[in-house]
Amino acid sequence: MSADLKNSTSNGCENLLISEEQQEKINEVRRLVGPLPDKLSVYCSDASISRHLRARNWNVKKATKMLKETLKWRLAYKPEEIRWDEVAREAETGKIYRSNYVDKHGRTVLVMRPSCQNSKSTRAQIRYLVYCMENAILNLPQNQEQMIWLIDFHGFNLSNISVKVTRETAHVLQDHYPERLGVAILYNPPKFFEPFWTVVKPFLEPKTANKVKFVYSDDPNTKNIMEDLFDMDQIESAFGGKDAAGFDINKYAERMREDDKRMPSFWEKGNALAAAPQPVLTTTTCFNPTNLASDSDASDEKADKSPSDGVDVEALSPDNDLPVPNDSSNAAAARDVN
Structure with a gap:
């Protein structure tokens, strides 16, 4: 990686310039992860994959494993669904x-x-x-x-x-x-x-x-x-x-409840994509995720019976492929919070 693309500065801000070689690695991670249901694909933008790659020194295999583990965790833990009233007691002391x-x-x-x-x-x-x-x-x-x-x-x-x-x-x-x-x-x-x-x-x-x-x-x-x-x-x-x-717990509770109202729409595909700080390419090469495979009717029937939005949590092993989405036509990448 050239010196001008290294992403470290004295104030801790990240340089988000992405080289052509790095963009190819982002694309490769997305290919290895495979098609995803909407609920997970929203966390797999270029920006998200780039963060996982940076965390693993741009090692594609390690970043892919890390991302799969995170997708499995998010599917089970559902962090975006936690609301203030569930955790307010923990916050009382500031x-x-x-x-x-x-x-x-x-x-x-x-x-x-x-x-x-x-x-x-x-x-x-x-x-x-x-x-x-x-x-x-x-x-x-x-x-x-x-x-x-x-x-x-x-x-x-x-x-x-x-x-x-x-x-x-x-x-x-x-x-x-x-x-x-x-x-x-x-x-x-x-x-x-x-x-x-x-x-x-x-x-x-x-x-x-x-x-x-x-x-x-x-x-x-x-x-x-x-x-x-x-x-x-x-x-x-x-x-x-x-x-x-x-710190005033009552005023803070008001702020958090207002933020809770924004959370569901924040993770809608359109809003998440608009909010994502996408890396800036240093070449004209740009990834456009299209032609993702559709799933079968049989998988749709299985999804209706699954408690996890049609996704087998155990199938999300870092060493296994992630499940194919029920409707992959909307599997365009959006913002990930990881």
Whole structure:
């Protein structure tokens, strides 16, 4: 890959220029995945496949396996169907929430406060995290694929450390939301966090670990990271900004319920495609997914009896082909949230 196409910058923004060789790999992954039912094909745009390829250093075989695993997970977990009232209890303390501001590049900001943990259920914690990720993606501008994490360590102590939750969090985020993180800022982590970071870091891909920035309020050099990324007039005082308003669960609930109303239409094919930040080709070569195979009437009958929209979840093995859609005429690629 030529130097001008490498997608890393000091501020964490991705360069989405795609070479002809990379576009061919995107097309190859789509061919290997095969035709998909509408419910899954909406997650297989060029942008989505490109994220999976970048996460696997443009290795087609590894990216295809990763994408198939994500499709299987999304089909079973249904992250886009999680609604606020299902996870509201997890949010009461403000341990994770989407801020009402963005960074200077327009990226959604998720604020995390691990000391505000209010649940002992790993399952419930992960489900709320997935809800927050889906909501953050819903609110990304058209020209952005990534988000920012602001992690506030005020009040953090040893009781807040859970290797199990951290490992599961890393698994979900890296395997099912590749290349969604722009920068993660760890704000004022205590000294005892450093050995924990040493334990956790091996769970992370090196590329992900390099996006983690340690910022200390008494260190002018690291404070510059905040000033480079944010308008400090908008950011919370807990992060050195000028906004003294605290987290209000009632106001936040209103915002989330309004976003929940937008979620179904966001994943309709037309809207998802319009919202997708498609990579820019460096040549005139362009992929146009057409002539996908139709399925038989027998498969349609089988689909009517299936609890998973006609798709056998077990068939979605990374080593097997994905199921052929009931109606592949609408299988044009649209935006993926992974």
